[in-house]
Amino acid sequence: MSNTTNILDNFSRIKFYCDTNRCIECHGCDVACKEAHHLPVGVNRRRVVVLNEGQVGKESAVSIACMHCSDAPCAQVCPVDCFYIRADGIVLHDKKTCIGCAYCLYACPFGAPQFPKNGVFESRGSMDKCTFCAGGPEETNSKEEYELYGQNRIAEGKVPMCASMCSTKALLAGSSEEVANIITHRATMRGENIPNAVPNVWKTAYGN
């Protein structure tokens, strides 16, 4: 809790950052996420994607999930208004209100919303997405919360599963300040031009 207060004192929000200089496409993060939250087949809250596969010098891997945007497009388009954004920036939604219309998917730049197929007509169940390992609107650490949203590691004082599992520490999760410090440090060590190394897309992707 004290951590959260600190973050808020700094006007800092939680962020993910995947350092493509380090990601080795081991799929540790997406497997860890699936396992920790018992996600059904077809639901991948986190995905590792290889770009420019096989092109020497150009190939890179990136791990993507919900980016917990401050102006989350999903929350803007949901016809039943089931999203809520916590003070620390975690974007969560209520699966009991969700109707599985997939509008959030159309709005999301990162393809974060996932839809399990269920029922006779292969109809979509409630949307599922990365919770930053922070559960959902049900009572914290309750059985119901666990069943609907998976483990609430934030409430337990733990780092999100994917980032904690990342073997090369390419995937960073935390307050924007912490994450930015680590990346700046790494870039300095490599002797890189810092403004180039720090994710300059944050402004456009997240605001703030």
Next chain:
Amino acid sequence: MKTIKTFLLMLFIAFSNLAFAANPSVPQEGGKQYAEVIKGNDTLMVNPMNKNLYGGPEVEAIKNWGIHSPNAVGWGNIFTILQGNYFSTIFAIIVILVPLAFLTHFMVVGQKKFEHGKKIRVFSNYNIIVHWCAAVPFVVLCLTGLVMIFGDKLGGGSFVRFARDVHGIATILFVIFGVLMFLMWIKHALFRAYDIQWLMIMGGYLSKEKKPVPAGKFNAGQKMWFWVCTVGGFIMAISGAYMYFQFADIETLRMMALLHNVLGFLVIALLITHIYMAVFAIEGALNSIIDGHMGEEEIAILHSYYYKEINAA
């Protein structure tokens, strides 16, 4: 005959042994086990996720999500702005203002009344059945669609989810009877030169006068409605199917969602119009599609060209 069979069987066994030999990791005791191993692998291999939606193409699509994106203008931002700020408001305006406009019309101009003396049969039983079998699911589609649009006002959850499922089932019925209706009336719904005249006098609905109106079996308004509800309805069904099954890349899905909503405006506005015209604007007009008969005077005035046709025959 028998020798050929035995020969084929031997050939088959020889080849299947070859196949086993080529894959030493697979247990070789019998064809059944082999088949099972391969099938097991297949189910593991199949990626239940749509590869066009998740993975490389999806990451590429991030670069053209927005209006100011570096690569190209994508539909993601446009969809977010329209759906987030305008769609439900526009639907609300339509369902409030269109009926209000007709209420004003009803009070100012009033109902058209005709003598109900002589009746002429205009619709066959087949016409009537197909019309209603398409109409009922159509109305259900519009209503359940509106339930989803105003889902936040209705609290979301199981009720709205139920509406979504009904929306899907009603589509199947509408498509079947929609096709039949399309085939049955397409000839009468083709536009003719006199339809322009009809449009210029707004079908004569702005005055109380009883002057013959230029129209065939269907007037220009009905024809417009016919095309919007059949062709438009099929486009709605197709774009809805894309959204429902998610079998395209993300940009296509976004376009389909936009199309579905924009056509939705038109469909709902015209459905209200159709209901008003049939139930309120002309006294007893609804009867023609219930028992198939229309008053002679009504035909003579509102469908004057059709009246001439009947009399010529």
